[in-house]
Amino acid sequence: MEAGRFCHRRKKGHAYVSTDLMVMLERLSAAYGPQGWWPLPTLAGIDGRNRVGYRAAPSMPVPSDAINASQAxxxxxxxxxxxxxxxxxxxxxxxxxxHHAGFLSPGVLxxxxxxxxxxxxxxxxxFKIKARYLKALATAWPAFEFEQPTRTQLLTIQGIGYxxxxxxxxxxxxxxxFIGDAYARRILLRTGFFSSQQSYESTRRAAALLLPLDATYLAEAHALIDEHGKRCCRAKPLCKACPLTRYCLDARC
DNA sequence: CGCCAGGCAACAC
DNA sequence: GTGTTGCATGGC
Known part of the structure; x- marks a missing residue:
């Protein structure tokens, strides 16, 4: 995927088709630009520079051959x-x-x-709860250096839900x-992909059927959906600035 | 001031 | 499997 662009076709037989959800995501990308959620430069590599506002590239998974893949x-x-x-x-x-305290490795943490x-x-x-969660994560993490965790394995760790x-x-x-979080559920409901409130799991499964089975694509899709949820598609929606009004069925738009 | 932010566990039913 | 509640800081 090109930086600054979010365009992908779902392959179906010999033809390439674009689903309505993909068209909507391309529109969000055009409106908001590349999101650059993860992976950001590792903390060790940037010497403490604050990562907030890093938006030069699309979000994507950590490449398996990256030099600092394990740390990232x-x-x-x-x-x-x-x-x-x-x-x-x-x-x-x-x-x-x-990072500054030197705690940012599984063994230390x-x-x-x-x-x-x-x-x-x-x-x-x-923070008390998250301290407990982080210790559970750090304790379980070394096993995943040798073999990638399954979803079921991750869900057994305290503090890790769907x-x-x-x-x-x-x-x-x-x-x-596909991350079926609260923003995704709200946006998919208002834009008519769902006719009623859906759970995290049903959203995850349903939306995945409409999108490329491509981690790089889905990484940016999740970031774009959350950005749209924060900027426009709030509980009280700001429809005036919404790039999706023509797709939206919500009466307030 | 109240509401929300890149949710989860524990518990009730 | 759905619904509720506590957790807690910081920005607007």
Whole structure:
């Protein structure tokens, strides 16, 4: 995929077809540009420079042959936990604090005192719980250096639910998963893909059928959907600035 | 001030 | 399997 462009065709037989959902995502990409969620440069590689606002490239999985792939995967997984129900700015402060404290490796993190860990990540909110989650993640993580985790394995780790598990599979390990999060559910409902509220799981499965089975594509799709949810498709939608009004069935648009 | 932010576990039913 | 609640900081 070209930087700054989000265009993909789902192959069907010998022809290439574009689903309505893909057309919608291309429109979001044109409106918002490349999102650059993950992987960002590893913290070690950028010497503490704040990663907030890094938007030069599309989001994509960690390449398996990347020099710092192992470190990048762990940082992403830690970030996914820290970002739960929290603004990304707070999660970023917390991950930088972990980096500066020298805690950002599975071996170190697994052994840190939980109260100290909580104090270090306090900017991410719900910090006592997240300290416990991060220790569970760090303890389980070394096994995944040799063999990629399954979804079921990830879900057994305290603090990893459906969405975090799928984000780890997608952004860390390049598995093509659609993230059926709250934004995706809201947007797909308002644009008429669903006629009623759907669960995380049914959204994940249904949307995947409409999109390329391509991790790079799905990585940027998730970022675009969340950006649209934050900017326009809020609980109280800001339809005036919405790039999808012509697709939207919601009465308020 | 209230609402929301790149959710999850525990529990009830 | 669905619905509710506590967790907690920071930005607007």
């Amino acid at each position: 995967r762990f940082e992403i997984a830690v970030g996914a936990v820290l970002a739960q129900n929290t603004a990304w700015t707070g999660a970023t402060k917390a991950i930088l604090a972990l 697994a052994g840190i005192d939980e109260t100290l860990l909580g104090n270090t990540i306090h900017a991410a909110g719900t 969405e975090t598990a799928d984000c780890i599979l997608l952004y860390c390990f390049g598995q093509p998963v």
